[in-house]
Amino acid sequence: MKAFAKMFTASLKEFARDRTAFFWTLAFPILFMLLFGAIFGGGDSTQIQVGLVVEDQGSAGEGLAQAFSNVPVIKLYRGDRETELAALKTGKRGVVVVLPAGLSQSIGSGQTGQVEVYYDPSQQMSTQFRLAVVQQVLEHTERHVTGNTPMFSMTPKTIQAERMRNIDFLVPGILGMALMQLGIMATSQPLIALRQNQVLRRLGTTPLPRTTVLTSQVTLRVLIAVAQAALIVLVARLVFNVQMTGSWLVLLGVVLFGGLTFVSIGYLIAAVARTEESGMAIAQIINFPMMFLSGIFFPVEVMPKFLKPVVTAMPLTYLGDALRQTMVGASALHPLTLDIAVLGAWLLVCLALAVRFFRWE
Amino acid sequence: MDNTLAIEVRNLVKRYGNLTAVDNINFTVNRGEVFGMLGPNGAGKTTTAECIAGLRQPDGGDITVLGMKVGPDTHRIKARIGVQLQTAALYPLLTVREVLDLFASFYPNQKKRVNLDELVALVDLQEKAKTYTKALSGGQRQRLSVALALVNDPEIIFLDEPTTGLDPQARRSMWDIISRFRDQGKTIFLTTHYMEEAERLCDRVAVVERGRIIALGSPADLITTHFKESAIEVQTPASPADTILSNLPGVSHAQRENGRLTLFTVAVLATMAGLMELSESGQVTFKDVTMRRATLEDVFLKLTGRRIRD
Numbered sequence: 001m002k003a004f005a006k007m008f009t010a011s012l013k014e015f016a017r018d019r020t021a022f023f024w025t026l027a028f029p030i031l032f033m034l035l036f037g038a039i040f041g042g043g044d045s046t047q048i049q050v051g052l053v054v055e056d057q058g059s060a061g062e063g064l065a066q067a068f069s070n071v072p073v074i075k076l077y078r079g080d081r082e083t084e085l086a087a088l089k090t091g092k093r094g095v096v097v098v099l100p101a102g103l104s105q106s107i108g109s110g111q112t113g114q115v116e117v118y119y120d121p122s123q124q125m126s127t128q129f130r131l132a133v134v135q136q137v138l139e140h141t142e143r144h145v146t147g148n149t150p151m152f153s154m155t156p157k158t159i160q161a162e163r164m165r166n167i168d169f170l171v172p173g174i175l176g177m178a179l180m181q182l183g184i185m186a187t188s189q190p191l192i193a194l195r196q197n198q199v200l201r202r203l204g205t206t207p208l209p210r211t212t213v214l215t216s217q218v219t220l221r222v223l224i225a226v227a228q229a230a231l232i233v234l235v236a237r238l239v240f241n242v243q244m245t246g247s248w249l250v251l252l253g254v255v256l257f258g259g260l261t262f263v264s265i266g267y268l269i270a271a272v273a274r275t276e277e278s279g280m281a282i283a284q285i286i287n288f289p290m291m292f293l294s295g296i297f298f299p300v301e302v303m304p305k306f307l308k309p310v311v312t313a314m315p316l317t318y319l320g321d322a323l324r325q326t327m328v329g330a331s332a333l334h335p336l337t338l339d340i341a342v343l344g345a346w347l348l349v350c351l352a353l354a355v356r357f358f359r360w361e
Numbered sequence: 362m363d364n365t366l367a368i369e370v371r372n373l374v375k376r377y378g379n380l381t382a383v384d385n386i387n388f389t390v391n392r393g394e395v396f397g398m399l400g401p402n403g404a405g406k407t408t409t410a411e412c413i414a415g416l417r418q419p420d421g422g423d424i425t426v427l428g429m430k431v432g433p434d435t436h437r438i439k440a441r442i443g444v445q446l447q448t449a450a451l452y453p454l455l456t457v458r459e460v461l462d463l464f465a466s467f468y469p470n471q472k473k474r475v476n477l478d479e480l481v482a483l484v485d486l487q488e489k490a491k492t493y494t495k496a497l498s499g500g501q502r503q504r505l506s507v508a509l510a511l512v513n514d515p516e517i518i519f520l521d522e523p524t525t526g527l528d529p530q531a532r533r534s535m536w537d538i539i540s541r542f543r544d545q546g547k548t549i550f551l552t553t554h555y556m557e558e559a560e561r562l563c564d565r566v567a568v569v570e571r572g573r574i575i576a577l578g579s580p581a582d583l584i585t586t587h588f589k590e591s592a593i594e595v596q597t598p599a600s601p602a603d604t605i606l607s608n609l610p611g612v613s614h615a616q617r618e619n620g621r622l623t624l625f626t627v628a629v630l631a632t633m634a635g636l637m638e639l640s641e642s643g644q645v646t647f648k649d650v651t652m653r654r655a656t657l658e659d660v661f662l663k664l665t666g667r668r669i670r671d
Contacts, residue, residue, distance in 0.1 A: 002466050002469060003466045003467050003469065005466075006462065006463050006466035007463070007466075010452060010455055010459065010463045013454065013455060013459065014452060014453075014454045014455065017454040017493075018454055197448070197451070197453075198446055198448045199451055199452065201416065201446060202444075202446055202451065202509075203467075204416060205414055205415075205416060205439065205442075205444035205446070206439060206464065206467040206468070206513075207436055207439045207440045207467060207468065208467040
């Protein structure tokens with residue numbers, strides 16, 4: 001027990017004194033979150049930035065402007081055609097609606113009023129949604145003006161309990177990324193170094209059981225995983241006001257389990273790689289596709305079909321999903337039990353392979 | 362088993378694929394003795410040491426350490442020996458004192474606790490006690506590695522090439538430290554390819570080549586067994602000096618290497634006189650005459666036809 005405590009403290013000191021490892025495991029995810037949060041997390045993703053250009057002098061123009069400003073999901077900006085279109089080009093507006101001169105006359109003379117709607121086709125996903133909202137406003141106004149009683153009234157409802165912002169989507173993803181990188185990089189690298197420097201061999205000349213070497217290392221990694229999670233949740237709450245919706249206990253369980261799964265993958269890498277460099281190469285081959293394809297940063301739905309099998313196989317897909325539904329109550333891809341079951345399968349397989357192939361020298 | 366024996370090796374064989382690294386080796390090491398294995402790289406010294414320390418599984422033979430069989434009793438043996446490996450990189454971001462403390466915790470059932478501060482002093486690292494091991498020089502690292510082999514107050518210390526890669530000054534300081542262990546009555550098993558190291562430190566030396574012991578005995582015995590003669594070295598072109606000088610009075614045989622001819626003679630004065638005559642008559646031109654006693658290097662050269670560090 002004393003040897004375990006000493007081994008644990010020694011690994012902890014080595015970790016804390018290694019500024020590179022310290023940065024990548026603890027500081028990097030936070031910086032990443034702050035950066036991503038600053039870029040994408042500023043606005044409410046369900047709020048639409050609408051630029052309104054009223055060139056019409058009549059009552060129709062003012063009436064429509066009033067109608068737009070009454071819609072809660074619309075953040076309305078008014079300006080002339082030139083400035084609003086420029087703002088659309090730089091992404092500051094989601095859509096620009098122009099009520100051209102003579103609109104009131106056209107409507108007054110029984111003709112269809114032509115409303116011009118500008119949008120950026122490169123923003124395909126969100127544009128459809130925005131156009132639908134604008135359409136809705138126009139139809140609603142039309143009925144109002146023509147005196148028809150609207151056949152339907154629409155109450156906007158979200159599928160989540162609370163409205164999800166970009167940052168709410170991001171934070172669990174960043175935690176998932178941090179846990180993965182802790183496992184596959186921050187675990188395999190020091191272990192390969194210990195073997196390459198013959199430290200493991202040197203330990204083999206003492207009566208210290210090998211299990212103590214392993215358990216002390218794994219315990220440390222898993223505790224670092226919990227510290228990482230705590231730090232990320234704390235900063236997300238303080239800086240971006242991301243509220244935790246699920247149970248803390250379940251979150252702790254998911255973090256421990258996910259951390260353990262990726263640590264076992266790290267051990268497998270250390271078992272297969274001969275040098276630190278080849279270990280890093282293998283880790284990156286695993287790291288990059290998982291980061292971009294597992295849905296931790298981009299919704300799985302936008303992935304091309306042929307990647308679906310890869311996405312389905314990745315453990316990070318399930319860890320990300322488990323974290324997201326636990327932390328911010330996002331609609332789940334899978335039930336939590338399935339997420340845990342798939343992670344457990346990965347854990348068992350990697351652990352078995354690591355035990356089988358791990359070399360001490 | 363004889364209680365005065367620290368190590369007993371019988372018919373040890375170790376193969377790596379087709380290569381037989383250790384080829385049927387037999388020897389014993391007495392308690393309190395400094396026993397050296399001397400030989401070139403790849404001769405099987407390190408493999409032998411690793412088999413005795415329980416780090417490698419032999420392909421044949423029996424090894425007994427402190428009366429216990431290596432294999433079934435390896436775990437118990439490990440508690441009573443200390444091993445220093447050739448490469449000594451150790452937890453780069455721990456301090457000297459922390460690494461010692463860590464290794465001491467691996468031996469929970471020690472009868473006598475080793476005072477780690479004394480150990481630090483023994484290897485002259487007092488000023489480096491709070492330094493990260495990665496900041497140590499090669500010699501300091503090697504001394505730390507030796508100190509780590511002592512945290513359990515072992516009965517046998519294994520030192521694998523303890524001075525390889527060290528500068529002459531660091532080597533000398535390591536020799537001093539090993540002499541201190543010897544004075545404390547420890548049994549030391551040492552491998553080296555430095556003749557001088559073996560001659561200075563070892564009570565007995567096993568000269569190994571290609572996995573076999575080709576000579577075994579105290580350095581002095583080995584030299585006198587193989588050389589009754591003294592050696593005179595001269596720098597001279599091969600022809601016609603070799604024939605003429607080999608026939609000088611007293612010369613039993615001659616060896617040429619690197620432009621130098623070594624004459625082994627039983628009558629130093631007669632040979633020297635002959636050399637002077639040749640020089641004065643101008644028959645042979647030579648320079649840089651040195652006279653020395655035969656060394657283990659000469660023994661190795663005589664037995665194998667090559668030098669240890671080729």
